[in-house]
Amino acid sequence: MNTADIIVIGGGLSGSAISLGLLENGGGNVLMFDEQLPTQRLSRGNFGLTWFMCKGAGHPVYAKWSRMACIEWPEFAGKLKQETGMDVELEWTGGAVHALGDAEFKAHAESIKTIQNTCADAGIDYPVEMLDRQSFSELIPDITLGDEVTGAMYTPSQGHVNPLKLLTAMRSDFQKKGGTFLGGQTVSAVVPRPDRTVLVKTCRGDYQAGKVVVASGHGSARLLSALGEKLHIYPQRGQLMVSERCRRVLQIPVLSVRQTPDGTFLIGLSTEDTALNNRVTAEAMKRQAGEAIRLFPMLGRLNWVRGWGAIRVMTPDGAPIYTRLNGHDNIYAVALHSAVSLAPLAFSIVAPWILGVGEHPLIQKFSNGRFHV
Ligand SMILES: Cc1cc2nc3c(=O)[nH]c(=O)nc-3n(C[C@H](O)[C@H](O)[C@H](O)COP(=O)(O)OP(=O)(O)OC[C@H]3O[C@@H](n4cnc5c(N)ncnc54)[C@H](O)[C@@H]3O)c2cc1C
Known part of the structure; x- marks a missing residue:
């Protein structure tokens, strides 16, 4: 069977930024699947704003998170340019x-x-x-x-960026650093195994990994519900x-x-x-x-x-979901609006948290469990 240290399901903006962060923080052999359905094209069809304004009214943690992401944006764009030669066309001219x-x-x-x-x-x-x-x-x-x-x-x-170039640059950097991107490969199930590895069933065969990150946008709900997790999106x-x-x-x-x-x-x-x-x-x-x-x-x-x-x-409160699954602590899920704006944090904070090499104090505030009543 094919094996990997970590499998990321979903190669949109979130999956790509996290996969890159996983590789850079010692994640080992990282594999990213993306099914590329035309119905799930939001990472290619968004407006491209890198924005914190108006975000988090009544939600201080999300306001802070959005602001932190914006502060990191210019450096993140510079890093992508330096490592891939691709200009994501970030214009840091403000916004109104x-x-x-x-x-x-x-x-x-x-x-x-x-x-x-x-x-x-x-x-x-x-x-x-x-x-x-x-x-x-x-x-x-x-x-x-x-x-x-x-x-x-x-x-x-x-400011604002070219979201298509952003997606391309992150995927390209990921592959340049040794990550494997398998486009057009649909994951049908995520199955925890008794030996604490996870089986990932795809349309082209089964894979086994130590950790799995479900970053499949609207495709995540189906994969997670089979694991007993209701994703609140x-x-x-x-x-x-x-x-x-x-x-x-x-x-x-x-x-x-x-x-x-x-x-x-x-x-x-x-x-x-x-x-x-x-x-x-x-x-x-x-x-x-x-x-x-x-x-x-x-x-x-x-x-x-x-x-x-x-x-x-x-999500019901507009803020992202970054969650470790109850009862399956090697399976993670992310689901969010504003993944353009928040891409730098997916790379610099969410990935290290998944790896267990650094847990930012705010991250637990974004669990899916906050919506369970
Ligand atoms: C009209 C519009 C405007 C927007 N404007 C902005 C903006 O200005 N600024 C901003 O920050 N955000 C904006 N957004 C939001 C932003 O586009 C999203 O937050 C972002 O695209 C989400 O990325 P994602 O990777 O989490 O999910 P997705 O983009 O949904 O990526 C998930 C990927 O997983 C794949 N997948 C799903 N199921 C499976 C499976 N079973 N197996 C394998 N692969 C699978 C899908 O094909 C998809 O490619 C906008 C969104 C829209 C719709």
Whole structure:
């Protein structure tokens, strides 16, 4: 039978970042499977923000976790570039959430105060401020704001990346360092054995490992339920749309609109309850395009060339799940939204915890057991 020290099931952003961290921390022979189903393309179909703003209101631990990830992002991107030669196109230009009208401006300002208090309790800063219309406009001088825009909340300490390049760079670094990536190989079952190893059954034969990490997005629930673990996740569809290329006029990403270094605009902030149906709909596209045009009227003059839907992995409190399975302490599961933003921590904190070479004090706060009532 094929053997490995650790098997990671799922080669999305989480599985790839963790696998790389496992290798770099002495994990030995690490094998990563990915089935590459078109219905599970969120690691290839997301918006690419590396973001902490607005995350963790009422959840100090998640606020701190998100902030910690952002602090590590520039170094993580530099490391990937140095080791693979691949530029993940991280732009650390800050990020904004615009306000339409006075009521929204006031609500944004209040939400900053709330999270600032939350963060102060958790011993971290929350470097976010409100900009009035004039200051917001001066920050992005090459693009004209719509008449209803009253300002924005803004932080200089976050940014955006090319998520496809990120995924490629992490997988490539993993393989360069000796890891094995088996794409198109579906895992059908994870079976603990009496000798404390784990049998991983795949469509191309069985494998045996000392440890297993289930990082299979929406595919995780089925694998884990057979082990008696109910994973507390639910699906939420998001739709994104991409414009033709044009001159670079927006250097700072806004939560719902960003422009990439090659000139395309991306729009996307829809949230829908559609189970695992990832199709696009004219209604959602029209609604989010309309909102984006209220922010930047010039978007109404562009051709929109592509659109897609992808299904977020959401948890009841919005924070990630990093968990060791009850009764199977060599089987781990991770499931989360915001795996782009949190990739540096998957590499630097989650992987060492799985290996047992370092347990960050916050990690136990993210167990799946927090939702068991
Ligand atoms: C519209 C949209 C916009 C988003 N924008 C952002 C953003 O701006 N910033 C941010 O940080 N996050 C964003 N996200 C969230 C982010 O994309 C996800 O958190 C991330 O992709 C999750 O990665 P993952 O590796 O945990 O899961 P997945 O991407 O689901 O990866 C799991 C992998 O496991 C594989 N798999 C499943 N079952 C099996 C099996 N049985 N055997 C083998 N392989 C299996 C799947 O094929 C898949 O490739 C967005 C998501 C969406 C949908």
